Amino acid sequence: MKNIFKNKIIRSALGLSILLVLGCQRDLNELEEASYPKNPEVFIDGFSSGLAYAAFGGSAPKAFQVDNEVKYAGTASMRFEVPDFGSPEGAYAGGSFFTSVGRDLSDYNALTFWVKATQPAKIDVLGFGNDLGENKYQVSISALAVNTNWKKVYIPIPDASKLTAEKGMFFYSEGPENNNGYTFWIDEVKFEKVPGVAQGTAGILNGDAKIVTSFVGVNQNVDGLISTFSLPNGINQVVNLTPYYFNFSSSNPSVATVNNLGNVSTVSGGSAVITATLADKPASGSLTINSQGNFLAAPTPTLPADKVISVFSDAYTNVPVDYYNGYWAPYQTTQSADFTVNGNNVLNYYNFNFVGIQSAANPINASATSHFHADIYLPNALAAGANFKVNIVDFGSNGAFGGNDDSNHVTTITAPTLQGQNWVSINIPFSAMTGLTSRNKIGQIIFEGANIPAFYADNIYFYNDGSIIPSTPTAAAPAPSHPASGVLSVFSDAYTNVAGTDFNPNWGQNTVVSQLPIAGNNTLKYAGLNYQGTQFANPLNVSSYGFIHIDYYTANSSNLNFYLISPGPVEKAYALSVPSGIGTNTNGWKSVDIPLSSFSPVVLSNIIQFKADGNGDVFFDNIYFHN
Template sequence: VGGAAVTFAADGADVTVTPAVAYFTFASSDTAVATVDPAGLITAVAEGSATITAKLGNVDAGGAVTVTVTAGTPERVVFGDDFAAGVSFQDFGGATNAVTVDTTEFHEGAASLRIEVPAAGYTGGALKLDAPANLSGYDAVSFWAKASADNPVNVLGFGNNAATNFYQAEWNGVGLTGTWTQYIIPIPDAARLTAEDGLFHFAEGPEHGAYTFWLDDIRYVSLGAPTIENARPAIATETASREVGGTFQVNGTSVTYAVNGMDQTISAARGYFTYASSDPTVATVDTSGNGIALAVGTTVITAQLAGVDAAGALTVEVTLPSVPSTAAPTPTVPSGDVISLYSNAYTNVTVDTWSAVWDSADVVDAQIAGDDAKLYTNLAFAGIEFTSAPVDASAMTHFHMDIWTPNSTVFRVKLVDFGTDGAFGGGDDTEHELTFDGASTPALVTGTWMSLEIPFTDFVNLANRGHLAQLIIVGSTSTVYVDNVYFHR
C-alpha cells in the first residue's frame, strides 16, 4: 500500500503531511483472496477480488486498493518421478546413451533421471512431447541436478526435439556438483513457443572422463522479477563479405539475464529474434536470421529480442561475383599410386559427406569449364567425413588438393585419424592442421587455381594415417572451389 497522507485543518487552512505507513492499520475485505500485513504489503492468496482499506487511529482513511487475483498458469512437469504423460526420450544422432529412471537417487519424491557419461563419444538426447504444446505462459525451465563429480555439462536446454531446433535455447557449461541444486533457464521470448514439443535436452562429452549426473523435477514455470530480470540480448559483431546472390546468417544470438541477481547467458536460436537491414536493396534477412545479398553495396543488420534492441551488428559488404574461368589442373599421378576422395581423373572412394552437420559452411556441386568441382560458400569450417570407410593412407606420401578462392585470406587443412578403434574420441585419435596465408609456403593466392601438394611429413602431429576419417577445411568466411582431393605416393 502506498500514497499514505493525512490532511489537517490548521488556522483555517488545510495542511497535508505524509506519515509512515506504520501509523496505519490495514484490513482486507476477503482474506481468502488477499492479505495485507502491518507494513502494507499485500499478498495474493487465491483467485478473486478484495478491497484493502486503512485506518489512522479510529479514523477511516480515504481511498482504497482493489486487488484482483487471476489464476496463474499451472506448472508443466516434464519429469518428476518419471517422464510426464506424453513425454518420451529421443536419442541424439550418434549418441551413446544410458539414460534410466533411478529410484535410489532423487531430489524429492521417489526417483530421478540418471545419465551415464561415456568414456568415449557423447551422451545426448531430448525429452520430447508426443504433440506440440503451447508453452507461451511460462518464462523459464526449472530443474534440479547433481553429479558424481564436479563437472560442467556441455549443454542443457530446450527447444530441440532431436529433429528440429528452430526455438532452441541452451545454457552451456553448467557447473554441477555433488549436491542437489536448482537451476533455472529463462525462456528468451515465450510468446514464440505456441507449438513446441522439445521440452528439454542435454549433451555431454567425455572431456572429464566417464561419470554420472542426475536430473529431477524438470518443469516449466512462471517466475518473473526479481528472480528473472534485466534481459540483455546480443548478436555477434561481424563483417561478412558476399558476392551478389550469396547468402549469410546472423551469428552469436544470445541473451544475458540476471537470475537471482547473478548474470547468466543463454545461447538463443536465431528464430527468437527479429531482424532489420539498414539498406534492404543491398541485402535482406528473414525471420530465421538467414540473409541474401542482392546488390553491390554495404548494409548493417541489427536485431531485437521481444522488443529489446540487441547489442552487436552484422555488416554485410556485397561485391560482384567472381568465379574461376578455367578448370583445375588435370592430375598426372598414375591411378595405381592414388587414393582419391574427389576427382574426375580417378575412381573415388566413399565419402560420407562433404559438409558435416556440425560444420559451418554451404557446399554445392559446380562445373568449371566442364570439370566437376565442389563450391563452398560462407566457409567458416567444413567437415569432410569418410568415417564409414576410413582410408588407409599408410603407403601414401602426400596429400593433394586444388583450391580456387576470390576472397579468402587464410585457408587451413586438417587431417584426422580415428586410430585402430575407428571411433572419434576413443583415445588413439591423432590430427594435424596446416595454415596457408600470404606469408606461408606456398603462399595463399586468390583468383587462380592453387595446388596444395603436401608431404605427410608436414602433418607432424598426425602420428597415424591407417584410419583417416576426416578432412577439415577452414576458411575466413569465404568462397572456395575445391577439386582433385587425393592421397598419393
C-alpha cells in the first residue's frame, strides 16, 4: 500500500505577447500562419532542443538526473530517484519537461519510451501536455507496471490535430512504494507515428450513465474523461485526458448548459442530459441533470458564536484552514466544485471516496467544545449499503502529523440517519469518540464514504452544548446595570471602588490570587482555591443596602462558598452553585444577587472582610452592594 501524499503541481500563468509589424508593401492576405518545429525527440541521449525541466511543488527537486551508466540505448538515460516516505527532500518524485516554443506534433499518434526500475512497482502518473501553464491538452496513463527489465511504453495521442503548438513534452509523478523509495529509468523518449495504434472507445464519467439531483445555481464538472486505444503489443491502453479534446453538448440548455471545459451549470428546473464526442465520435457515458429548481439551503445555525469554533459556515467567522480539499494523491478520487447560491457558500464534493479538510498550519483547539457538527446533503437517492464516515484527527502535543502522539476517531453514519436528497445534520459528541485522546490540536477532518458518489457540505463546526466549560472565560463578565448612585463597589471596572482593599492578605492559604484582563475587563482570579480572604482598609457599613452582587465563573469547582465577616469574627457562608457553566448566563458567567439578610448574624454596619472557600479555579468580577 502506498502512502497518501499531497501532490501539488505549481502552475504559473504564461503570457504571450505578439507584435505584428506590417510593411507598406505587403497586405494582410499575404500573412501566413506561424509554423512550429515538428521535432519529435524529447530525450535521446540528452535534452532535445529547447527542452527544460521543472520539479513539481512538494516533490524532491533533485529526483531527476541524467544517467550515463544505465541506459536502454545510446549514451545516456533519464534517472528518477523516488524518495522514502517522510524524506525531508520531498514527498514524491515529480516534474515536467517542457519547451518555451511549441512543437507541431500533429503527424504523430503516440509518445513512446523505454522504462525499467530497480524493483517491481507501479508508477503513479506518466504523460505529456503538462507545460506548467494551462496544460490544455494533457494526456496521462496511471499505475504503469514496471520491473527490472526494459519495456517499451506507448501513450497514445487522442486527437493529434489539436497538438500544433504543444509545449508539454513529458511529465511524471511517483511516490514511495510500501513507504520505500526506489529508482527507475526512462530512455528514448519521443513522439512517433506507430503502426497498429488504433483508437477504440472514448468516455466521459468513466463511461457511466450518471444521474444527479441539482438546483439552480449549482455548477459541476464532467470528469472521468478517458479514451481506450489498442497498441501494437496487444494491450488495450486507457489514457486520461483533458476536456479540451472533447466536444460537449446539452440536450436541454434551458435547464443545464455545458461549456468546452465540461463545466455544467444548472439554470432552471427540469432535466437535461450532457453528452460528448471525441474526434467526432460519440463518447460513452452521460450526465443526467434532474434539477429541482431553487436550491434548498442547509438549516441556519442557531448557536451563539461564542459557543462555536467554525470551520466552514457563513453563519460564523471561520478559523483558518489549509484547504477544504487538498487532493491526497494517488488514492483520492474526490474532486470539488464548490458553489455559491443566494450568497450562501456550499462545499460540493463529487467522485467521492474520501476528502480531507486540513488545519495543520493552525491546529484547532477544540478542548472547550463538546460536539462536532456538519450538515451534509446527498443529491442522489441513498444506495443500499451506503455509509458516511467522519474521522477527526488530532496531531498531538507536537502539533504535527505523524509521530507517536496523534490520535483519531472514526464515526460511521448509516440509514435511517443518513438520507438521500435531504439535508442531514450530523452531531457527534466527543464523549463518543473514544479513540480521540486529545482535541487540543485538531489538524484534519476527513470524510469517507461508501456508495455515496457526491455530497454537499455546510456548517462544519465544533460547538459546546454546555457540558464543557472553558477553563478560562473568553468574554468579560456581564456589564452591571445598577446605577452608580445606589452602589458601593468593592471590585468592578463599572464603578468607583472603595480604596485600600487588600485582595490577597496572608492568611496561610494555598490559593494563588491574580488580576488579569478578560476581553479588556479587569478580573479577579483564584487559582487552586482552598480559602481566600479580602481585607478592607476601613470597615464597610452596608446596612442601608439590600443585596451584594457577584459575577463568577468556574469550569472545575465542585464546592464554592462566599462569606461576609464582621469583628469577632462573626461570619456566615452562602453557597454558590458550581460549576457556573456555559449557558447559565451571558458567556458562561453566572450573576447572583444575594440578600444581605442571608448573612445574619453578621453585623452589616461593620463588615471588615470577605472570604471564599472551596476548590478549583474561580474568576470573580463586579462585587458590589446595592439596593
